[in-house]
Amino acid sequence: MQNVFHSHFPSRCLFVVAALFSSFVTQLSAQNVNCSVANKVYVAPGQLGQARVLLNSWDRKSAVDRVGYALTVGGVTGQERILELKKPLTYDEAAQMTIEVPPAAHPGVDDFSVTILTVNGKPNRNSFPTSGSQRYTLTRPVWRKAVVEDLTGMWCPNCPPGIASLEHLNRVAADRYIGLAAHDGDALGTGDYYEVFRLFPGRPKIVLNGSHNVSPYFGNSGTEEQPFGLLADVQQASGAQTAVQLKVQAAWSADRKSVDVRSATVYRCPVAKNKYRLAYVLTADSLKHPSFVQFNNAAGDPRWKNSVPEMQVFYTGGSDMRGLAYNDVVVSAAGVRYGIAGSLPEQMQLDTLYEHSHRFGNLEQTKPYRYVKQNRNLHVVALLIDPQTREIVNAERCAVGEQLLPFAVDPAPVPDVQQIVLPDSLKPQIDSVFTLRPQVLPLEAKSRLVWDVADASVVSMMSAGQFRAVRAGETIITVRADDAHAVVARCVVRVSAPTAVDRPAMVTTVRREGDMLVVQGAPAGQRVVVYDLSGRQKAIARTRGELLRLRVGTSPMWLVVVGNRRFNVVD
Numbered sequence: 001m002q003n004v005f006h007s008h009f010p011s012r013c014l015f016v017v018a019a020l021f022s023s024f025v026t027q028l029s030a031q032n033v034n035c036s037v038a039n040k041v042y043v044a045p046g047q048l049g050q051a052r053v054l055l056n057s058w059d060r061k062s063a064v065d066r067v068g069y070a071l072t073v074g075g076v077t078g079q080e081r082i083l084e085l086k087k088p089l090t091y092d093e094a095a096q097m098t099i100e101v102p103p104a105a106h107p108g109v110d111d112f113s114v115t116i117l118t119v120n121g122k123p124n125r126n127s128f129p130t131s132g133s134q135r136y137t138l139t140r141p142v143w144r145k146a147v148v149e150d151l152t153g154m155w156c157p158n159c160p161p162g163i164a165s166l167e168h169l170n171r172v173a174a175d176r177y178i179g180l181a182a183h184d185g186d187a188l189g190t191g192d193y194y195e196v197f198r199l200f201p202g203r204p205k206i207v208l209n210g211s212h213n214v215s216p217y218f219g220n221s222g223t224e225e226q227p228f229g230l231l232a233d234v235q236q237a238s239g240a241q242t243a244v245q246l247k248v249q250a251a252w253s254a255d256r257k258s259v260d261v262r263s264a265t266v267y268r269c270p271v272a273k274n275k276y277r278l279a280y281v282l283t284a285d286s287l288k289h290p291s292f293v294q295f296n297n298a299a300g301d302p303r304w305k306n307s308v309p310e311m312q313v314f315y316t317g318g319s320d321m322r323g324l325a326y327n328d329v330v331v332s333a334a335g336v337r338y339g340i341a342g343s344l345p346e347q348m349q350l351d352t353l354y355e356h357s358h359r360f361g362n363l364e365q366t367k368p369y370r371y372v373k374q375n376r377n378l379h380v381v382a383l384l385i386d387p388q389t390r391e392i393v394n395a396e397r398c399a400v401g402e403q404l405l406p407f408a409v410d411p412a413p414v415p416d417v418q419q420i421v422l423p424d425s426l427k428p429q430i431d432s433v434f435t436l437r438p439q440v441l442p443l444e445a446k447s448r449l450v451w452d453v454a455d456a457s458v459v460s461m462m463s464a465g466q467f468r469a470v471r472a473g474e475t476i477i478t479v480r481a482d483d484a485h486a487v488v489a490r491c492v493v494r495v496s497a498p499t500a501v502d503r504p505a506m507v508t509t510v511r512r513e514g515d516m517l518v519v520q521g522a523p524a525g526q527r528v529v530v531y532d533l534s535g536r537q538k539a540i541a542r543t544r545g546e547l548l549r550l551r552v553g554t555s556p557m558w559l560v561v562v563g564n565r566r567f568n569v570v571d
């Protein structure tokens with residue numbers, strides 16, 4: 001019996017261990033959701049940005065119908081917010097949610113992150129619940145245009161969907177989109193796009209914003225109900241903001257054999273070092289010739305029976321199509337792979353205009369230009385390119401005119417007041433005079449502040465922000481911004497009568513003295529934490545007496561937390 005017991009003991013142990021492990025894995029796989037932030041966030045003064053966050057469920061136990069998340073910006077974490085999902089997530093499913101990100105008090109770049117705290121009301125068990133990105137606070141909004149490059153050729157029978165896509169976008173999205181048709185190996189081909197052709201081999205190729213290869217016609221967003229997904233891709237790309245504003249002009253040279261180009265680049269967010277370069281493309285419309293023959297595999301293909309009108313031309317046409325007019329054709333280009341070296345300096349000041357010039361010369365020697373019948377069909381496109389990734393971060397287009405005019409920097413708009421900070425409460429004594437100094441955000445906001453006292457028999461207003469305690473009681477002091485947003489802040493004031501035994505009521509204040517922060521009137525033993533503008537912790541201490549002095553250095557703004565109260569100290 002002893003030998004039998006020992007012969008079965010290992011297998012019994014393995015069974016128990018396996019059962020325990022299975023139970024442990026089941027527990028870990030419950031309430032298991034991670035996330036990833038899909039974009040950088042660009043916010044203008046007084047505006048909320050939007051972060052697209054992808055949720056992934058690894059919950060094997062139940063469907064996920066709600067999550068709780070917290071947003072951390074500049075080192076400060078907000079309260080948990082609950083998001084109810086429109087469609088419950090099952091195991092290995094994903095969904096996208098949108099989170100609002102507020103702007104900073106000053107233009108600049110800082111980090112933010114999103115953390116999934118709870119799943120279906122219980123703590124999230126995922127080992128990597130946090131994902132982050134960067135927030136760019138701008139001096140003014142800058143909307144980017146989507147650039148769609150069609151790498152095509154007449155000899156390519158699968159290229160008509162790309163040709164039709166650009167034509168359709170020209171009709172329905174011309175205000176937020178720029179199309180570039182670069183021909184390869186035909187009568188309209190140009191060697192100026194050789195490096196890009198090498199980067200994206202094979203035809204057809206549709207490239208969105210310089211670096212994203214998407215399906216011709218269908219894009220990344222095509223569905224059975226809405227097969228032309230490229231439009232949704234363009235709408236999403238053009239609905240985003242960017243940090244750099246771009247302008248461009250073009251005019252004929254005196255001999256009318258060249259086109260002179262001048263661009264203006266303005267950073268609307270301070271950066272330590274510029275990494276972008278400029279590129280230029282000369283395009284032509286309405287190019288046609290009897291010798292042009294477009295090979296076409298879409299003829300009679302039932303997939304295109306219900307396509308957009310521009311694609312119907314190819315569906316109802318023949319396999320060898322003549323008489324087509326080609327638009328957005330690249331005639332000449334410069335810097336379209338890596339950008340033009342030295343076109344922008346490494347150090348670029350905020351809201352400062354930087355000009356750059358380029359000339360498209362010897363046009364008559366380029367293959368596509370020989371088919372240009374009217375000079376009014378010529379346009380110039382300026383591209384702002386990241387040379388490392390070839391991402392086109394902004395673009396602008398203009399017609400070729402007769403003269404170049406001076407550029408002007410658009411002034412940064414004055415933002416409305418978004419927040420007013422007052423102490424939650426005060427406890428003055430009768431006959432005391434006290435002052436309320438509201439913190440107005442953003443700091444650049446300009447607005448008249450309007451004060452109001454609910455009960456003037458308790459507290460009387462001597463002047464804007466200065467008050468006298470009249471009698472014992474409680475009232476509310478209100479201050480609001482006299483602008484479109486009408487932001488309001490309130491302070492509860494409780495006036496008490498002095499007694500012989502009572503110590504005078506203390507009012508906690510925080511002020512700046514050179515490189516020192518002075519905390520006055522806080523009870524002894526209060527924890528004091530100081531954060532700089534980037535959210536980094538600079539000092540920590542506890543109050544011992546009426547005054548606490550902390551040497552913190554210089555910064556335009558400090559966040560001081562005294563106990564459970566927050567103070568913003570601004571130069």
